[in-house]
Amino acid sequence: MKAVIFDFDGTLADTLPICFYAFQSVFKTFDNRDLTNSEIVAMFGPSETGIIKENLSSEKIEEAIEMYYTCYQDRHSHYVEDNVEILQLLGDLKSMGFKLGIFTGKARRSLEISLKELKMEAYFDVIITGDDVVQPKPHPEGIFQALKRLEASNEEVIFVGDSDADIQAGISANVFTVGVQWLPNYQSISFSVQPNDSCYNVKSFKNLIEKRF
Template identity: 65%
Template structure:
């Protein structure tokens, strides 16, 4: 029986990938005088923002660079409205149906909290596992294991949704039903190397499949 729905965040719940790219590009330009493409930034994904900066920035002023990242990340949110009404309605529907909701993301808690505040989703989730909470980022399944443990459910009672190969690989290794999503304007993986159990290109189709009980555990 399906009890919990666990989501990745960037590119899955919110169209925040452009904000991440903007903030990282600002850091590498302002501290290393290096122009990074979005693909170059994307290739660094895995660790939290702090880890990415420490591992990839040549400039040794890591603390200042990390603070600069969060300043730019917050600043870009305040310039735009990143609320997707379909996803907001989906989450409200899932709460009404009494599913437990979770997030497993490589983001640091600080950046996730910025996004959740702007999206008015601060109290929406029953469990949140960030890049700060694990030793091994996705594709390692540690984050999903922690979410399941905190929810008090087994892998057979949960599904995991994500937009990247790392998400799908982590879900497969955690032995949960794994769902690839490409329903926002920006997502990480155009073709999954690791095959998800299902792929959805619209929020409405995912909701319809849930209602019709087409996602079988």
């Protein structure tokens, strides 16, 4: 058995701009606070719901959470483009016999919006979201959950992500970890923990897969 587990935002989809827009809308509306993209990235770890609960000063938490997902849904097609190359990669991996998984800090609600909008719903054998873990990245809990559900050992799996937290989680789980910067927007310019390999385009990742398996 062989499997690839992917992060989502900045790895499988260029969704960081819609995340920034939705968070900025929420914090401006409820806290009258203008957040930069960097300030939002610094909050990443918990799901979007967790980020709002932990960082919003307003007591209107539930209203703010609903506004986030409304913004995310309504403006998704404006901020996030389909990526034919990523879809082709997923299709190729399935054709090669790989099981595919996602481990993301996103809430399941926003992930399902993105998977539907980007026509990715049918590709994944296991999905672990920020709602499914007690300890978010960089803790490897979500990778361990994915391995268990895939019935795979760590030697049979590659984990792919674009953030420092992704790389730390993968290395901590003792799986072969690939840092990628192949989309226009990604979270980490450099990694404090070195991945086992790095890829700057999808073609180089395909070559790596063919060599490793």
